[in-house]
Amino acid sequence: MPWIKSEFPIFETARKEGRPLIFLDNASTTQKPQCVIDAIAGFYAGYYANVGRGLYWPATAASSGYDQAREKVRVFIGASSKKEVIFTSGTTDAVNKVVNSFLLPRLEQGDEVLVSEMEHHSNFVPWQHACQSKGAQLKVIPLDAGLNLDLSKLASMLTDKVKVLAVTAISNTLGVKNDLKKIIKLAHQYNIKVFVDAAQLPLSAKINVQNMGCDFLAFSGHKAFGPTGIGVLYGKQVLLENMSPLAYGGGMVQQVTIDKTIMADLPTKHEAGTPNIAGAIGLAAAIDFINLVGVEEIGKHSAELRKYAVERLSEIEGLTLFAKDAKTTAILSFTIEGIHPHDIAAFLTEKGIAVRAGHHCTHPLTHKLDIGGTVRVSFNIYNSEEEVDFLKNTLDEIKSFFL
Incomplete structure (x- = not known):
């Protein structure tokens, strides 16, 4: 539904100011439509x-x-x-x-x-x-x-x-x-x-x-x-x-x-x-x-983007996806061997990609996984496959830069 993104003024504001924004931190919070x-x-x-x-x-x-x-x-x-x-x-x-x-x-x-x-x-x-x-x-x-x-x-x-x-x-x-x-x-x-x-x-x-x-x-x-x-x-x-x-x-x-x-x-x-x-x-x-919009439509769109992201990010050597087979949800966490999650998030920020890095307020879980944190991407109705492609290409750049 192409009209959806236009309902969220932050994306138009970002475009006018020349500040790209690919918002992939929807598990933390969501952007607000004009009606709200x-x-x-x-x-x-x-x-x-x-x-x-x-x-x-x-x-x-x-x-x-x-x-x-x-x-x-x-x-x-x-x-x-x-x-x-x-x-x-x-x-x-x-x-x-x-x-x-x-x-x-x-x-x-x-x-x-x-x-x-x-x-x-x-x-x-x-x-x-x-x-x-x-x-x-x-x-x-x-x-x-x-x-x-x-x-x-x-x-x-x-x-x-x-x-x-x-x-x-x-x-x-x-x-x-x-x-x-x-x-x-x-x-x-x-x-x-x-x-x-x-x-x-x-x-x-x-x-x-x-x-x-x-x-x-x-x-x-x-x-x-x-x-x-x-x-x-x-x-x-x-x-x-x-x-x-x-x-x-x-x-x-x-x-x-x-x-x-x-x-x-x-x-x-x-x-x-x-x-x-x-x-x-x-x-x-x-x-x-x-x-x-429809809860089912929102959930389906986000889950399909997660599935597509699993496919694309799996192409990156050294990248580990957690619970990659989880169905019907919008949240996906990963790490890249040899690169700290916060460094990945900082690099993505320079490209206008908003993600979350760290423990995500789940210390017992990350302790169980024996990791210092993950990079988390989370999708919503205003995200697209093109944004996932850009994320994947940027992660390739990050690997080349750090490794």
């Missing part, structure tokens, strides 16, 4: 006010826009009620809400929490810290030789001691997509609650939390064409109702007296203070854009 930028600017310029408080027209318009954004998220992820959609500042904030408000009050010495070996630090460190504070044990689900989760090992780790299993939908380093339905079904046999880090999922596949069966799920708006500072925590209604708020303040209370406070109903119970109204409105516009 317009929605945010339209709120600030046209009907800015706080939500849920005033009766004057900008306040009612802002409140309506904020509520409509929640409904769009509900439909987007297949939740049964808007009460199950909590706005957060991002995936990291959502993880910490669940750790501190759901897990910690229920965690005792001798209990266990399971995470995988491929988790981002945001879905590893909070669970680890909680276990250490309560004398519980964090257990790590290992990967098999193909760098997929070893589900046979997982099955043997599931016991009545396990309180939560936290797992990523897609590895932000490897691009491996986990079989969430199978994992969740296994865990629920032991009444284990499952938290899904879906940060990399919204542009890869259609999300349906009811079909998936997860207890909690989180993602960040900025990785799905939306603005930074806005994210979503989905939780089953009964679980969110039984959770105490992580933060207290205005907007999340029903009644306050000297003696006691009665909390508001979901979802505002878990949204203390003035929310990120512009972020929610921007996320709603991003969801409209995703629906216009």
